[in-house]
Amino acid sequence: MRDVNADSQHVVPRVTPLGRLAVPAGILAAVAGAFAYVGTIDPNEPGHYPVCPLYRLTGLYCPGCGGLRSAHAFIHGDFTAALQDNAPAVAAYLGFAVLWTVWVVRAARGRPPGLRLGPVQLWSLVALMLVFTVVRNLPFGGWLHP
Numbered sequence: 001m002r003d004v005n006a007d008s009q010h011v012v013p014r015v016t017p018l019g020r021l022a023v024p025a026g027i028l029a030a031v032a033g034a035f036a037y038v039g040t041i042d043p044n045e046p047g048h049y050p051v052c053p054l055y056r057l058t059g060l061y062c063p064g065c066g067g068l069r070s071a072h073a074f075i076h077g078d079f080t081a082a083l084q085d086n087a088p089a090v091a092a093y094l095g096f097a098v099l100w101t102v103w104v105v106r107a108a109r110g111r112p113p114g115l116r117l118g119p120v121q122l123w124s125l126v127a128l129m130l131v132f133t134v135v136r137n138l139p140f141g142g143w144l145h146p
Contacts, residue, residue: 020108020110021104021107021108024103024104024107028100035071038068038071038072039075042072043069043071043072044069044072052065060137061136061145061146062133063132063133064089065086066085066086066089066145066146067085069081069085069086069146070083070085070089070090071089084143085146086146088128099115132144
């Protein structure tokens with residue numbers, strides 16, 4: 001089925017509700033596949049995943065260090081270990097779940113995703129990750145080491 005826009009005489013294809021859910025479903029499948037892999041192949045055993053290049057070169061932990069171990073622990077229900085390995089990663093897992101759910105609901109209703117982050121929110125996230133990175137590399141931040 002197609003609609004013809006009277007103002008411009010362009011043919012606009014109608015998108016079915018199932019078609020609107022294709023992209024969110026594809027994203028979920030990719031994320032679920034990645035989590036399944038990390039849940040199966042333990043990052044705590046050496047040789048399965050590469051070492052963080054920043055850690056290898058400098059001995060400093062980047063904001064992502066411990067993310068795979070965190071995901072592995074999270075998948076296996078060890079939330080304390082997941083938080084200890086990388087707390088911002090756990091927040092990102094939960095944030096993804098919420099944002100994906102909102103995206104699916106909006107897509108099913110024919111609305112755009114609707115997430116708009118302004119400069120203040122983006123710079124706040126950058127600042128938070130920078131503080132996390134600095135603190136986890138200071139002597140008193142040892143509790144944030146993966």
